Amino acid sequence: MHNPHPGLPELDYVKPASLEEASRFLVEHAGEARPFLGGTDCIVRIRDGAWTAKYMVDVKGLEGMKDLSFDPQKGLTIGAAVPMNKVAADPAVQQHYPGLVEACHWVASYQLRSRATIVGNICNASPAGDTIGASILYGGVLRVFGPQGFREVPLDGFFKGPGKTTLQPGDIAASISFPLSHPQHACRYLKLGRNKLGDLAIVGVTVMAVPARTPSGYHFGIVLASVAPVPLRAAAAEAILESKEIDEAVIAEAAQAAMDGCKPINDTRGGAAYRKQMVRNLTRNGLMDVWTKVRK
Amino acid sequence: MSYHRITLKVNGSLEVVDISGNMTLLQMLREKLALTGTKNGCASGECGACTVLMNGDAVNSCMVLAAECDGAEIITVEGLAKNGEMDVVQKTLVDLGAVQCGFCTPGVLISARALLNRNPHPTEFEIRDALSGNLCRCTGYNRIVEAVKVAAEIEGQEGA
Numbered sequence: 001m002h003n004p005h006p007g008l009p010e011l012d013y014v015k016p017a018s019l020e021e022a023s024r025f026l027v028e029h030a031g032e033a034r035p036f037l038g039g040t041d042c043i044v045r046i047r048d049g050a051w052t053a054k055y056m057v058d059v060k061g062l063e064g065m066k067d068l069s070f071d072p073q074k075g076l077t078i079g080a081a082v083p084m085n086k087v088a089a090d091p092a093v094q095q096h097y098p099g100l101v102e103a104c105h106w107v108a109s110y111q112l113r114s115r116a117t118i119v120g121n122i123c124n125a126s127p128a129g130d131t132i133g134a135s136i137l138y139g140g141v142l143r144v145f146g147p148q149g150f151r152e153v154p155l156d157g158f159f160k161g162p163g164k165t166t167l168q169p170g171d172i173a174a175s176i177s178f179p180l181s182h183p184q185h186a187c188r189y190l191k192l193g194r195n196k197l198g199d200l201a202i203v204g205v206t207v208m209a210v211p212a213r214t215p216s217g218y219h220f221g222i223v224l225a226s227v228a229p230v231p232l233r234a235a236a237a238e239a240i241l242e243s244k245e246i247d248e249a250v251i252a253e254a255a256q257a258a259m260d261g262c263k264p265i266n267d268t269r270g271g272a273a274y275r276k277q278m279v280r281n282l283t284r285n286g287l288m289d290v291w292t293k294v295r296k
Numbered sequence: 297m298s299y300h301r302i303t304l305k306v307n308g309s310l311e312v313v314d315i316s317g318n319m320t321l322l323q324m325l326r327e328k329l330a331l332t333g334t335k336n337g338c339a340s341g342e343c344g345a346c347t348v349l350m351n352g353d354a355v356n357s358c359m360v361l362a363a364e365c366d367g368a369e370i371i372t373v374e375g376l377a378k379n380g381e382m383d384v385v386q387k388t389l390v391d392l393g394a395v396q397c398g399f400c401t402p403g404v405l406i407s408a409r410a411l412l413n414r415n416p417h418p419t420e421f422e423i424r425d426a427l428s429g430n431l432c433r434c435t436g437y438n439r440i441v442e443a444v445k446v447a448a449e450i451e452g453q454e455g456a
C-alpha cells in the first residue's frame with residue numbers, strides 16, 4: 001500500500017567505517033539490517049512497510065565505492081555507489097558502453113538517477129530492472145566483500161527470483177567491472193512502459209551484436225526484462241542468430257523464438273499475451289537496429 | 297532509534313541539526329529548519345515536489361535520509377534568489393504564467409536550475425526530459441517548458 005506520509009518507521013542509521021565493519025554488522029544483525037546505496041528502493045519499500053529494517057547500513061562511504069575508472073586494456077570498473085547520472089555522463093562509458101548509458105537513461109527521472117545506482121538496481125534483483133540487461137550483456141562481474149573477504153561474482157546465475165540473489169547476509173557488492181567492449185559492437189535497450197518516462201518496464205529488451213567467427217559472423221545477446229521471475233536470456237533466439245546468415249526473415253524467426261521462450265505473468269502493468277507479443281516486436285526492432293549498425 | 301547531530305550548509309548558511317535516524321531530508325528541511333517551500337507530494341520519488349539541490353545535484357529529498365547529509369550542501373527553492381533578486385528561472389516562470397496552484401513549482405524551479413547549471417543551452421527535448429520527474433496537475437507543462445527555454449536564452453545573453 002502506498003503511504004503518502006513522509007515519515008519512515010523507527011530505525012537506526014548506521015555508517016560503518018570499513019567494509020570489514022559493515023560486513024560484521026550485517027552478519028550480526030542478519031534479517032534486521034539492510035545495506036543501502038542510493039536508497040531509492042530501500043527507503044520507499046521501508047516506508048510502505050513492504051520491507052522492515054531496524055538498521056539501514058549506509059555503505060556509500062566505503063573504500064572505492066565512489067570511483068569510476070576506465071582502462072583501455074582492462075575495461076571499466078564502476079564503484080557500487082556511483083549514481084547512474086555519473087555513469088551516463090562519463091565520456092569513456094559513452095564511447096565504449098553506450099548500451100549502459102541508454103539503459104540508465106530509461107530509469108525513472110533525472111532526480112532519481114542522481115541517487116540510484118546500477119549495483120543497487122542489480123542487487124535489488126527486480127525482473128524489471130532496466131540496467132540489468134546491459135550489465136549482463138557487457139559481461140559485468142560484481143566484486144563482493146563478504147565474511148571471507150573479496151570474491152568475484154559474475155551475473156550469470158546471480159538472480160534467483162524477484163528480489164533474490166546469491167548474496168548472503170554480510171555480503172556487500174563493492175563494484176562492478178566490465179571487460180573492454182568490442183569496438184564494433186552495437187547495443188540497444190527498448191523499453192515499453194505505461195508512459196514514456198519514469199515507469200517500470202511492462203517489457204524491456206536489451207540486445208547486443210558483436211562481430212565474431214560464427215556462421216552468421218556475429219554473436220548476439222538478448223536479455224528480456226519483466227517477463228520471468230529473473231532477467232531472462234533468450235538463448236534459443238541467440239542460437240538462431242549465430243547459426244545462419246542474417247536477414248530480416250532470420251531476425252523475425254529469432255524474435256518469434258524469444259516470444260515463445262518466455263512465460264510472463266498478468267499484472268496491473270500488462271497481460272501475459274500482450275507482453276509476449278511485445279517481446280517479439282521489441283526484439284525484432286532491437287535486432288534490426290543493432291544488425292544495421294554492426295554490418296556497416 | 298539512533299540520533300545524530302549533523303552539520304550542513306543550507307542555502308549558504310551553516311546549520312547544526314539534531315535528527316533521528318529515520319528522518320528524511322524533506323522532513324528535516326520542513327520540520328527542523330522551517331523551509332516549507334520544499335513540498336511533500338507523494339513521499340515516494342514519483343512527483344518531484346520535494347526536489348532540492350544536494351551538492352549541486354537535483355535529488356528527491358523524500359528519498360534521502362537526513363543523516364546522510366552530514367557535511368552536505370543543500371539548496372532549496374528559498375535559496376534561489378540572490379540579494380532579493382529572483383533567479384532567472386523564477387522570473388520567467390512568473391512572467392510566462394507557468395504557475396497555477398504552485399505546488400509543483402519549487403521542485404520545477406530546482407530541476408530547471410540544475411539543468412541550466414549542467415547544460416546552459418538545452419534543446420526542448422532536453423528540457424522536457426530534465427523535468428520528467430516533476431509532475432504538474434495544473435499547467436499542462438507547455439508554459440513551464442517555454443519559461444525554461446526563455447530563461448536559458450536570457451542567461452545566454454547575460455553570459456555573452
Ligand SMILES: Cc1cc2nc3c(=O)[nH]c(=O)nc-3n(C[C@H](O)[C@H](O)[C@H](O)COP(=O)(O)OP(=O)(O)OC[C@H]3O[C@@H](n4cnc5c(N)ncnc54)[C@H](O)[C@@H]3O)c2cc1C
Pocket residue numbers: 034035036037038039040041042043044059080106107108112115116117118119120121122123124128129130131167171172173174198199200201340341342
Ligand atoms: C519512483 C521510482 C521510480 C523507479 N523507476 C525505476 C525504473 O524506471 N527502472 C528501474 O530499473 N528501477 C526503477 N526504480 C527502482 C530503483 O530506483 C532502482 O532499482 C535503483 O537502481 C536502485 O538503486 P539504489 O542505489 O537506490 O538501491 P538501494 O535502494 O540503495 O538498494 C537496492 C537493493 O540492493 C541492496 N543493496 C544496496 N547496496 C548493496 C550492496 N552494496 N551490496 C549488496 N546489496 C546491496 C539493498 O539492500 C536493496 O535490497 C524506481 C524507484 C522509484 C522510487
Ligand code: FES
Pocket residue numbers: 335336337338339340341342343344345346347356357358359
Ligand atoms: S514527495 Fe518526493 S518525489 Fe514526491
Ligand code: FES
Pocket residue numbers: 394395396397398399400401431432433434435
Ligand atoms: S501549478 Fe499546480 S501542480 Fe503545477
